[in-house]
Amino acid sequence: ADVAAAETRRGVVRLLRIALAAQFRQLDKDLARETALALKYRSFGSPEQLRAALIDAIATRALLGDDDTPRDAKSFAKQKERAKPKISVVKQALLRDVAEILDLHTQVTARLVAKPQFTAAMRDETAHLAALLPPDFITATPWTHLKDLPRYLRGILKRLEKLPAAEQRDARGMAGVLTLQNKYQARRSQVKGEVPAALEDFRWQLEELRISLFAQELKTPYPVSAKRLDKLWNELARQPLY
Template identity: 40%
Template sequence: FVDEFIAATAGNDKKMNAGLIPPLIDYILEARGLNARGWAVTPDAFRPDALPPHFSMNYKLIDEHGRQLDMNRSLVALRGEWGKEAKEEFAELHETPSEYTNLTDWTFGELPELMEVPVGKQTVIGYPALVDDGETVSLKVFDSAEEAAETHRKGLARLFMSQFREQVKYFDKNVPGMSQMGMQFMALGTTEELKRQIVDLTFERACLTEPLPTTPEAFKARCGEAKARLGLIMQEVCRLVGAILTEWQAVTKKLPAFKAQAAVVADIEAQLKRLVSKNFVVATPFERLQHFPRYLKAIGVRLDKLKANPGRDAQSMADYAKLWTNYERRALQLAKMGAVDPQVEQFRWLLEELRVGLFAQELRTPVPVSVKRLEKQWEGIKHG
């Protein structure tokens, strides 16, 4: 059955984008002729928590002496309970050799994806990453691939900046439109803080394209490629950040006139806080940051329409709120576990597109979105 299902769905990205469960249900009903008999299967039938406990794997947590610390059929629960402690102990037991600290150039040979690390009497798998220490970087090993990847990007960017000291010095005094952007940013932070973010994003865009360098030779080659692009990328970043701040400022100036619509104002203020925070330039994936001017413009369009049809706005807000609550609950769970789910992250940005579709349809969205479509997708994520 499994082989048949894989063969039937292979290459059908449209179906699989909804998660595993919806296409599996469709296949079961079709392949077994159950559609013709009027059968229906819902995603609830595939809830993992509905399985008898003995069908779930039992996980044991063992310390460096071989003693069992805990046991649970939920790996998520084990990670939530012990993850922080394990991370701290791993860091404590594995010290970074001095030759891998205070680095300003790639002097440590090839960087492997995995490393065997002695921890007590055991050898465990660790994930090496460069760590940004300010003016220099260090090479450290992490117990989590996700944490290592996130840390490494920042550390690698710092190492690149160490190779471009003259350019960094030039950018410090020559960021296009910095005075205007600094004034617009005043309610969020200082001009210097914004400038640092713009410079950091410029180097990220110029130097951190995939695949990331893993050898001294690849690092040197990337430096050569990036040098010619830095100026153009800086201009691109400044245009985008300037457009975002202009739209953000326009919306924040509009809001006080709608204080009688308290629920709408509260909803928009929460959205603005999520989008344009103090560190929004570097905290947001660039591919999403590019859409921020449209998201913010959509808020302005929403306000323009509000007085003409407040009932429709209220209904749209209620429809959106249900989906946002589902996402937010799941995102908080993942944050507590220190885990990342790309599908949940993608859904978060689809929710932003949904706001455009609900409140400012004329601005259009790059992908089709609707409440029903996202409800179906969430079911796939939840049970996938």
Template identity: 30%
Template sequence: MLGLAYRFEPGAEDDGVSVVLPLALLPQIRDAGFDWQVPGLRDELITGLLRALPKAIRRHVVPAADWAGKFSEQLADEGPEKHFGLPGRSLKEALARLIQPLANQPVSASDFDDERVPGHLRMNFRAVDERGRVAGSDRDLATLQQRLSDRSRQSVAQSIARPGSPGGGRERRPDAAAVAAASARGPIAQDGLTDWTFGDLPDVLDTKVAGGVVRGYPAIVDRGSTVSVRLEATADAAASATRDGVLRLVLLNVPSPASYVQNHLTSAEKLALAASPYQNVAALIEDARTAVVRGLIDEGAPSGVIRTEAEFRRVRDAVNATLVDSLFTCVSLVARILTKSRDVERGIKSQNSLALLGPLNDIRSQLGGLIRPGFISTTGVERLAHLPRYLDGMLERLKTLANEPGKDRTRMTEYERMAKAFEDAGGTIPPAADASATLVEVRWLLEEYRVSVFAQRLGTAQPVSPQRIMKALAAR
């Protein structure tokens, strides 16, 4: 059970009701049900929400205080005391369902203007450390979790390491031998590792703190020239970190054929690579090696999250056996890509009409989103194979641009509508390092959509349409 605190001080940041969250439990709390407030303030909150509706809807539920009492009674079985922390309708969704037949028009949760609702009626979230000291508070749980992510991760690790044996808490996997081995070795956190010398990693370690279960997720963390073993606060964070940590360990334990590959490139390939956005050819080949190894790991272990030494050794040996040939293939492909990118740059420069400035800037922006320092490893070998077609699409567009500026403008409007929806959903090109899998998928759907709009004859790698893009964004 979570504690509550109340402060009556109008104007204070935490005026009203606060949920008190132990720092170690903070990452595990979901923002579900808290928007319903406590029963004693719910009528006042509903009143505030009704007054925050657009006038066309609000006029059907006046006086707001009277309607608030009626709605509160109707929603008595849906309050947070029934489903705190569980998936369920938000208060605004529930209210919208009741108001819609009265207003005789569509009403949704987005119609309520939160800025017009008194601040003290929104639940506040207060994180406290093991001594009860306030670590931070915020009306937005996700913001608080993000701001205190480092401290909460440390609190999770300390909570699990503190009780019982030196190895800390209890493993949640059926194989208890691994956690026993971890306990015998001592604390799970280790630094400066260059090989898998820490035994098998349990999936989860947990212990009881403040009446709740603090769950820690062991992870291998990439430190550049070494890796560390750490406890992450969430399973997703541990999986993401371990994917990068395993990649680093394989790179450290498989001899690099970069020099051999560079020495055996053709003259044309050397010329193409010399004009890349990378600092030098060696940096480009190293980035290609990272991309190739990532791809080979994903083939051998689709999740990329390896947790046993035996599995690591197997994948490492498989990578070592095919790395040279795979790296040659990748570097040759990159040379083709860079050659086509220069053709696109020349095509842009050859156009000198001010009327074409808009589409030319659009093509230049598309090119910059694809070809940039680090693009090989961030794109990945699987998607890299599609870049020549994307570049051919730009060249096709440049050929018809001067003769069909009106058609291009219409097509560009079609594309920009989808690009705006992607941007509104939080997407960027290139994607942010922590972008969701859905946003990354849509980022590449947009490239395919460009081909379908501007260079249809080239074909797309998968069916793509505005409907598919919007459906993907809605499912994120």
């Protein structure tokens, strides 16, 4: 049912994009002028790929977002009018967030190269960075978590900053994270189609665990610990995947 509902919502977004074709033509022109952002994005893809990703993300968020799925022509027409002014607002927010994320990505990458002596932590954070920011991160990251990416990236910087004085404590924290992460990845690899919401949520709680262990000063939005997540995992592991 979740898979069918998600597919229906994607179909509605496609129809709304067609209905608002003039607005999306203008959006495409506006985004073509974002040359500074395209330069920052070059390690992820071309200016054309950036533009396509931004348009897709803006469409998903502005046209439907968290609103109910329109079920008839009347509710579709209402949704179209509701969505029209949101395009510009969502565009500004997304451009700001993506610029910040790309700037921090550059800083983290430079810092990872600069600390080769801490092999285990460097290997962990190199893999972590790749998972956090895959080439399609603009469209693959749920909107609610996209705004958290700068905090997670700052968390990596804080961890690397502290490493020389806290290598043993870091290693203990990393062991706890990786135990949970490996369990998550093994279960995630068994999923076909849409990822169950509870499993997806656990993935983001792992990010908060990293903040709580390696960059406490950046704060987490809710209490999180390896012990809490271990307990949560035991409940999750009993749930069916499909």
